[in-house]
Amino acid sequence: MNARLIGGRSPNEGRVEIYHQGVWGTICDSGWDIKDALVVCRMLGFVSAEEAKCCAFHGKGTGQIWLKNVSCKGNETSLDKCLHGGWSGETCDHSQDASVVCSSNRTVDAFTAVPSPTTQAPGQNVSGIS
Numbered sequence: 001m002n003a004r005l006i007g008g009r010s011p012n013e014g015r016v017e018i019y020h021q022g023v024w025g026t027i028c029d030s031g032w033d034i035k036d037a038l039v040v041c042r043m044l045g046f047v048s049a050e051e052a053k054c055c056a057f058h059g060k061g062t063g064q065i066w067l068k069n070v071s072c073k074g075n076e077t078s079l080d081k082c083l084h085g086g087w088s089g090e091t092c093d094h095s096q097d098a099s100v101v102c103s104s105n106r107t108v109d110a111f112t113a114v115p116s117p118t119t120q121a122p123g124q125n126v127s128g129i130s
């Protein structure tokens with residue numbers, strides 16, 4: 001999934017816009033928190049997130065509002081892997097657009113740099129014939 005930050009004072013912050021079904025749209029700030037921001041920031045290649053902002057902090061978007069009630073655990077690789085309230089934010093308006101401030105440090109590949117707890121070592125189950 002593609003995402004971008006719009007309207008920030010620097011490239012590491014802004015209103016979160018996501019690309020879905022060929023259309024860029026915003027995210028409603030209902031339930032928007034630092035864990036959701038963390039997933040967005042890592043998607044965009046930043047090491048971490050500093051703040052999750054509500055209420056169109058980086059300005060109102062236009063058109064589609066895609067997501068509301070985003071509920072990430074914080075370790076998802078993409079925002080569309082998080083629980084959320086469905087692909088329609090029609091009960092929200094753009095004064096509720098969610099935005100983020102990411103850390104200014106960028107990483108090329110934040111996820112492969114940190115071993116996942118679910119990763120098995122190669123050859124671990126060699127004798128596991130059942």
Ligand SMILES: [Ca+2]
Binds near residue numbers: 032035072
């Ligand atoms: Ca949340």
